[in-house]
Amino acid sequence: MAEKILILGGTSEAHALAEKLVAEGHYVTLSLAGRTEKPATSAATIHIGGFGGAQGLSAFLRKGRFTRLVDATHPYAYRISENADQAAELTTIPLQRLDRPPWRKRLGDNWTEFDTHEHARDALPAGATVFLALGSTHIAAFAQRADVRFLIRMVDPPGEKVVLPRFHQIITGKPQVTPEGESDLFARSGVTHLVCRNSGGDAGYAKIEAARRINLPVFMINRRRSGKPAR
Ligand SMILES: NC(=O)c1ccc[n+]([C@@H]2O[C@H](COP(=O)([O-])OP(=O)(O)OC[C@H]3O[C@@H](n4cnc5c(N)ncnc54)[C@H](OP(=O)(O)O)[C@@H]3O)[C@@H](O)[C@H]2O)c1
Numbered sequence: 001m002a003e004k005i006l007i008l009g010g011t012s013e014a015h016a017l018a019e020k021l022v023a024e025g026h027y028v029t030l031s032l033a034g035r036t037e038k039p040a041t042s043a044a045t046i047h048i049g050g051f052g053g054a055q056g057l058s059a060f061l062r063k064g065r066f067t068r069l070v071d072a073t074h075p076y077a078y079r080i081s082e083n084a085d086q087a088a089e090l091t092t093i094p095l096q097r098l099d100r101p102p103w104r105k106r107l108g109d110n111w112t113e114f115d116t117h118e119h120a121r122d123a124l125p126a127g128a129t130v131f132l133a134l135g136s137t138h139i140a141a142f143a144q145r146a147d148v149r150f151l152i153r154m155v156d157p158p159g160e161k162v163v164l165p166r167f168h169q170i171i172t173g174k175p176q177v178t179p180e181g182e183s184d185l186f187a188r189s190g191v192t193h194l195v196c197r198n199s200g201g202d203a204g205y206a207k208i209e210a211a212r213r214i215n216l217p218v219f220m221i222n223r224r225r226s227g228k229p230a231r
Pocket residue numbers: 008009010011031032033035048049050051052053054056057072073074076077078079080081083135
């Protein structure tokens with residue numbers, strides 16, 4: 001029987017799931033936070049922007065008569081997942097969560113793991129050239145390191161509100177698809193350290209493989225120990 005499904009997205013997995021569920025004949029709304037200027041097109045109905053917390057999400061689910069909620073958000077998007085948990089309880093609408101396992105360290109990986117962006121920032125040596133592969137909301141944490149040069153990769157140019165480090169260069173666009181593409185970029189730019197999150201999945205793995213090949217130190221910001229609750 002056709003269901004009415006709300007997918008909380010912002011990931012390639014969410015897009016793929018939306019396409020699949022639409023093809024199966026379900027009524028699907030794919031919800032995006034609105035962070036990227038030109039999100040990929042979808043066969044699903046697109047909803048852009050927040051709901052106003054767990055209460056707002058509950059009201060949206062009830063008003064739209066949704067029968068299922070799917071949390072397919074990024075593993076580091078904690079707040080929206082907490083909202084989804086609460087909304088599922090408030091509305092009793094079944095919630096399903098897509099799990100994206102973290103990358104596992106392999107032979108040759110030169111990782112130092114940190115629990116916070118601030119701990120990673122403080123451990124960077126003076127004079128380093130650092131590639132920041134982080135969302136725009138986490139760049140400000142590195143702004144106080146005026147003794148380090150940063151290359152910052154973002155999908156869209158940073159808005160005026162983003163606090164940037166003193167010595168920085170912005171690279172707009174998505175990650176290179178191949179490890180060769182990433183290692184060429186690191187070598188060309190004289191990168192000495194890579195700072196990133198353990199997002200898991202295929203899309204961002206080329207940089208991890210590239211770092212392994214050229215023995216580039218990776219400062220890996222771990223997921224919260226509690227993580228997102230399993231569903
Ligand atoms: N965090 C990352 O590193 C990362 C990386 C790639 C993609 N993303 C995607 O980018 C989005 C924002 O990430 P974040 O870390 O800023 O999230 P977050 O901290 O968990 O969420 C902040 C607020 O943004 C709104 N929001 C988040 N995801 C939404 C969605 N899919 N649909 C509608 N509203 C949403 C919610 O506002 P209201 O409370 O008003 O509803 C939420 O309270 C997520 O959808 C995530 O999947 C995040």
